[in-house]
Amino acid sequence: MQVGFRRWLGAGLAALVLGFTVPVTAADTSSAQEQAARQQAQPGNNSPVWRDVRSGDNPYQTTQVRGVETSVLVQTEGETWRQLRNHVVTVYGGWLLVLMAAIIGAFYAWKGPIKLHDQPTGRKLLRFAYWERTVHWGAAISFVLLAVTGVVIMFGKHVLLPIIGYTLFSLIAQLSKLIHNFVGPVFAVCTVLMFLTYVKDNLPKAHDLGWLAKGGGLLSGNHVPSDRFNAGEKAWFWIGVTGLGVVVSITGFALNFPNFDQGRELMQQANVIHAIASLLFVTMSLGHIYMGTVGVEGAYESMRTGYVDETWAKEHHEYWYRDTVAGDKSRSDSDGGGTAKPAVASAMKEGWKS
Amino acid sequence: MARMKFLCDAERCIECNGCVTACKNEHEVPWGVNRRRVVTLNDGLPGEKSISVACMHCSDAPCMAVCPVDCFYKTSEGVVLHDKDLCIGCGYCFYACPFGAPQFPQDGAFGLRGKMDKCTFCAGGPETDQSAAEFKKYGRNRLSEGKLPACAEMCSTKALLGGDADVIADIYRTRVLKRGKGSEVWGWGTAYGKPEKGATPPAGAKS
Numbered sequence: 001m002q003v004g005f006r007r008w009l010g011a012g013l014a015a016l017v018l019g020f021t022v023p024v025t026a027a028d029t030s031s032a033q034e035q036a037a038r039q040q041a042q043p044g045n046n047s048p049v050w051r052d053v054r055s056g057d058n059p060y061q062t063t064q065v066r067g068v069e070t071s072v073l074v075q076t077e078g079e080t081w082r083q084l085r086n087h088v089v090t091v092y093g094g095w096l097l098v099l100m101a102a103i104i105g106a107f108y109a110w111k112g113p114i115k116l117h118d119q120p121t122g123r124k125l126l127r128f129a130y131w132e133r134t135v136h137w138g139a140a141i142s143f144v145l146l147a148v149t150g151v152v153i154m155f156g157k158h159v160l161l162p163i164i165g166y167t168l169f170s171l172i173a174q175l176s177k178l179i180h181n182f183v184g185p186v187f188a189v190c191t192v193l194m195f196l197t198y199v200k201d202n203l204p205k206a207h208d209l210g211w212l213a214k215g216g217g218l219l220s221g222n223h224v225p226s227d228r229f230n231a232g233e234k235a236w237f238w239i240g241v242t243g244l245g246v247v248v249s250i251t252g253f254a255l256n257f258p259n260f261d262q263g264r265e266l267m268q269q270a271n272v273i274h275a276i277a278s279l280l281f282v283t284m285s286l287g288h289i290y291m292g293t294v295g296v297e298g299a300y301e302s303m304r305t306g307y308v309d310e311t312w313a314k315e316h317h318e319y320w321y322r323d324t325v326a327g328d329k330s331r332s333d334s335d336g337g338g339t340a341k342p343a344v345a346s347a348m349k350e351g352w353k354s
Numbered sequence: 355m356a357r358m359k360f361l362c363d364a365e366r367c368i369e370c371n372g373c374v375t376a377c378k379n380e381h382e383v384p385w386g387v388n389r390r391r392v393v394t395l396n397d398g399l400p401g402e403k404s405i406s407v408a409c410m411h412c413s414d415a416p417c418m419a420v421c422p423v424d425c426f427y428k429t430s431e432g433v434v435l436h437d438k439d440l441c442i443g444c445g446y447c448f449y450a451c452p453f454g455a456p457q458f459p460q461d462g463a464f465g466l467r468g469k470m471d472k473c474t475f476c477a478g479g480p481e482t483d484q485s486a487a488e489f490k491k492y493g494r495n496r497l498s499e500g501k502l503p504a505c506a507e508m509c510s511t512k513a514l515l516g517g518d519a520d521v522i523a524d525i526y527r528t529r530v531l532k533r534g535k536g537s538e539v540w541g542w543g544t545a546y547g548k549p550e551k552g553a554t555p556p557a558g559a560k561s
Contacts, residue, residue, distance in 0.1 A: 035401040046364075049395050049403055050538050060399055064371055065391035069454060073393050073407060074544055078450040082416050153422050153444065161424060170440040173423045177442045181466065258445065258458075259465025268449050
């Protein structure tokens with residue numbers, strides 16, 4: 001494992017050093033020259049060749065069999081990948097998911113869902129337009145499919161297989177692989193659309209720090225005002241949807257299309273990054289899904305129907321509420337707008353049913 | 355019980371690719387699948403060496419360790435086999451294998467991988483020995499007929515040895531002593547350097 005690590009590091013460093021000092025061609029032929037010299041001095045001593053076999057760096061290595069890296073005799077990076085995947089990512093990633101689920105379960109048992117403090121007014125505000133909801137659910141459904149199938153492929157061997165047996169588990173895993181491979185590109189497209197659709201209202205503001213400092217009132221139960229999206233949602237947008245979304249999409253493409261003849265080392269690295277990023281992604285998503293369904297009363301309806309009650313808007317996103325009722329989306333002062341006339345009529349168009 | 359191994363004598367291999375052809379012919383493998391290949395080192399330079407390589411049937415096989423559906427099993431003779439009915443074609447064994455042994459016939463668009471195929475040490479698969487189903491999926495089961503792998507049997511210079519590890523190691527040792535050079539047993543450290551693992555077939559494997 002350590003040898004492999006050093007090779008990954010070493011390859012990068014060597015490329016840097018060689019790039020600045022000696023021409024690359026000289027470095028390529030040196031091992032062959034070394035062997036030629038050794039052949040003269042000590043006939044029958046092939047140790048330079050055998051070193052090359054293990055390092056796989058000899059450019060004069062040929063084979064008649066066509067394919068990816070068929071001229072490589074031994075690739076040692078595979079063992080590094082095996083150790084990382086089987087003993088680091090699977091173990092810690094698995095427990096991370098269990099821990100997150102346990103924390104959410106404990107929080108639910110302790111605090112229960114966040115309910116409205118005041119009575120709903122019955123007046124509705126449009127929170128998510130049709131396009132925004134479409135993009136959200138496109139990304140959400142593809143994400144859940146990928147998360148479930150990915151978890152099956154990664155942990156099924158240790159959790160499902162002993163229970164349901166080889167034949168049935170193989171069928172489920174086969175289906176999971178197919179779904180994962182075909183839904184993956186859909187999710188990548190949705191990630192881009194999510195970013196374009198939601199980036200404007202997720203730009204960080206100064207008062208987000210205050211929200212974070214108070215933990216969003218999650219534990220205290222106090223009301224912390226926020227824009228259309230609070231700092232927690234913004235963190236999910238930037239770290240989860242954007243950051244991890246882009247990472248899993250890029251690495252996913254490298255793994256999904258082996259027909260571009262990419263080498264094994266690239267796919268091993270892509271796989272490890274993909275697994276780590278997606279496990280963090282799924283862990284974060286558990287929090288998002290909890291808050292969006294059972295965790296916050298009215299949150300699911302807002303994305304399902306697009307509308308929220310005025311009381312909900314006031315209690316969860318006060319600044320956004322004020323801006324919306326003032327008909328002014330570009331809020332200028334933090335405490336103004338409250339006196340503006342309620343413009344709920346515009347929101348009381350078709351689609352409002354309750 | 356004998357422990358089966360491959361050994362390629364780089365001092366003898368003349369890169370005739372007879373082993374590659376013998377393998378293809380014996381098992382009627384599909385296009386694009388090469389269970390065995392010959393790699394030439396320092397091609398055209400002094401000290402040129404050729405080596406025939408396929409699945410080495412490792413003692414602690416990385417493919418077995420990373421397979422997400424646990425479709426690999428090891429016979430009592432140390433031969434690493436797999437069940438194509440369980441294989442999902444994820445390609446993880448290909449990432450992990452040091453020797454590039456696992457092969458994937460393309461199955462559909464975008465390089466979608468089909469069921470993995472690799473050298474079976476001419477020992478077939480989990481199906482009934484010498485059955486038509488076994489031949490179709492894994493090729494001929496020569497071990498059950500009391501024969502050794504076709505590649506090694508066919509080798510014109512007897513560079514490639516396949517069989518009981520103790521026997522082929524003795525043959526090789528005698529050669530090295532006589533010629534006084536070429537003692538490097540290629541690939542053995544990588545393949546057999548770790549303690550034996552998983553030498554019993556999994557509960558689900560049909561046999």
